[in-house]
Amino acid sequence: MSKVLARRGRWSAYKLVLMQAAIAGGASVLFFVVWGAQYGVSALAGAAIAVLPNFVFATLAFSHSGASAAGKVLKTFYWGEAVKLLLTIALFSLVFINLKIVFMPLFVCYSLALLVHWTAPLYFKQK
16 A cells, blocks of 8 residues: 555656646747747756756655655655755756856746746645
């Protein structure tokens, strides 16, 4: 039973990450088409900075489930959140150091992906 719950929670988290990637990727394509390649790459970098750490968190946080593994569940959520924060910092650092970016599309796509995550309860219904 606990494996089923972990799988269902992980699948819900992966759906959210996929939705984030789709919306931020669409915005990146829009920036590319309207303003050019540098804006598109910057927007794609912002999308990746938001989506990749959330994917890692979903993978780590939903590796355990069930009442008998409550301690493991809590530990993996804390661990997942710490890794997510450190990965976000590392990705921002790598982008700022290695890429010639435009700040506006980077932060627009990053914020858009976070907005999708924060508003998830509005469009994901629990069964």
